[in-house]
Amino acid sequence: SEVLLEELDHVGPATAQKLKDAGFTTVEAIAVSSPAELATAAEIGESTAAKIILAARQSADIGGFETGDVVMERRKLVGKLSTGCTEFDEMMGGGIDTQAITELYGEFGSGKTQVAHQLAVNVQLPKEQGGLSGSVIIIDTENTFRPERIKQMVEGLSERYGQEYDPEEFLKHIHVARAYNSNHQILLVDSAMELANELKDSDMPVRLFIVDSLTAHFRAEYIGRGTLADRQQKLNKHLHGLQKCGDLYNASVVVTNQVMSKPDAFFGDPTKPIGGHIVGHTATFRLYLRKSKGDKRIVKLVDSPNLPDGEAIISVTTPGLRD
Ligand code: ADP
Ligand code: MG
Structure with missing residues (x-):
């Protein structure tokens, strides 16, 4: 069930390669990165980076804010x-x-x-x-x-x-x-x-x-x-x-x-x-x-x-x- 980087919205083959080269080899790693970090790594704009992070978070099921009961579950x-x-x-x-x-x-x-x-x-x-x-x-x-x-x-x-x-x-x-x-x-x-x-x-x-x-x-x-x-x-x-x-x-x-x-x-x-x-x-x-x-x-x-x-x-x- 592993999601490949290439399957994320806004990630083409070239960007995927750049991300991998920079050490972002998994969707999880992208999901928890910052737009600035990702933008530098993949030589893309920060707004694109933010969209990729959002896609990765949805795909990896890692949200931004969580409610207390979810934190409690974890x-x-x-x-x-x-x-x-x-x-x-x-x-x-x-x-x-x-x-x-x-x-x-x-x-x-x-x-x-x-x-x-x-x-x-x-x-x-x-x-x-x-x-x-x-x-x-x-x-x-x-x-x-x-x-x-x-x-x-x-x-x-x-x-x-x-x-x-x-x-x-x-x-x-x-x-x-x-x-x-x-x-x-x-x-x-x-x-x-x-x-x-x-x-x-x-x-x-x-x-x-x-x-x-x-x-x-x-x-x-x-x-x-x-x-x-x-x-x-x-x-x-x-x-x-x-x-x-x-x-x-x-x-x-x-x-x-x-x-x-x-x-x-x-x-x-x-x-x-x-x-x-x-x-x-x-x-x-x-x-x-x-x-x-x-x-x-x-x-x-x-x-x-x-x-x-x-x-x-x-x-x-x-x-x-x-x-
Ligand atoms: P640190 O990593 O804090 O520098 P260590 O964890 O390497 O220290 O601790 C080394 C000490 O552990 C040794 O001085 C000795 O007291 C003890 N030690 C290491 N190996 C053994 C062993 N095989 N049997 C008993 N004690 C040991
Ligand atoms: Mg030691």
């Missing part, structure tokens, strides 16, 4: 992805929400990548076991994705639930792409959306998007005051692209972010996550991770639209995250 679909840790889940009101961005920030070694790996495993479990029966897309910017670690965590599941789980099966539902720089990272969100669209009606639709790390490339590439605004603008656009992924596919979006362990003249406060207010305003849930004794980590919920702030203690162990 909110009812919000899924909860279990972290595998009781306190952590409780602090999050049952788990990591779908249709939202959850930011994990903390120093190097605080466990951000470990949490990301565990969620990539857990998302594949059925609802009864805290999963979303779905697959995961990981944008790996620091080359820290380790299939061996996934294998250990799947073995940890077998231990936990007393039944056999096949690590190979889990690895097959983890789609990983390395991002080589910030522009590449942004483009990968479009590819992620395409893949999610392909898997939409499969038995393992994409229910989790991970970007680990969201900010590392941006931090490395944009140095100096003059480029700060540019960096923030790109980061902002990137985050909105990710939010779209979460909304369109009723998926959780989890991003990691560093804090500086040493004060840095330009990036300022050592305990503040980088990306500043842009990430802060776009992420729905912000979680601050810090090391404690041994394998213990403290996870602090610092910002949430509907939950009280709180703290949870987790353990990062070889078979995975534990209480």
Whole structure:
């Protein structure tokens, strides 16, 4: 039942090609874009762009305004992805929400990548076991994705639930792409959306998007005051692209972010996550991770639209995250 770009009103073959080249490969991507964005991408006027967006919205069934009861219906679909840790889940009101961005920030070694790996495993479990029966897309910017670690965590599941789980099966539902720089990272969100669209009606639709790390490339590439605004603008656009992924596919979006362990003249406060207010305003849930004794980590919920702030203690162990 997939609608092709060419089938939309006001989209001829040439425009369709230009849109695809610019990364607008699906009707959904067009439906949630802005006229200015689309006009630039396809070299068309803004009024034509607006008509195309309207056609895409009608076709993709994505409206502009919605009434509260419709929003309520969609909110009812919000899924909860279990972290595998009781306190952590409780602090999050049952788990990591779908249709939202959850930011994990903390120093190097605080466990951000470990949490990301565990969620990539857990998302594949059925609802009864805290999963979303779905697959995961990981944008790996620091080359820290380790299939061996996934294998250990799947073995940890077998231990936990007393039944056999096949690590190979889990690895097959983890789609990983390395991002080589910030522009590449942004483009990968479009590819992620395409893949999610392909898997939409499969038995393992994409229910989790991970970007680990969201900010590392941006931090490395944009140095100096003059480029700060540019960096923030790109980061902002990137985050909105990710939010779209979460909304369109009723998926959780989890991003990691560093804090500086040493004060840095330009990036300022050592305990503040980088990306500043842009990430802060776009992420729905912000979680601050810090090391404690041994394998213990403290996870602090610092910002949430509907939950009280709180703290949870987790353990990062070889078979995975534990209480
Ligand atoms: P971050 O992404 O925040 O920089 P990580 O998530 O990579 O940090 O955390 C690394 C830490 O996770 C290690 O220092 C170690 O404590 C723990 N860890 C990593 N792999 C394992 C494992 N196989 N078994 C137990 N603990 C592990
Ligand atoms: Mg990491």
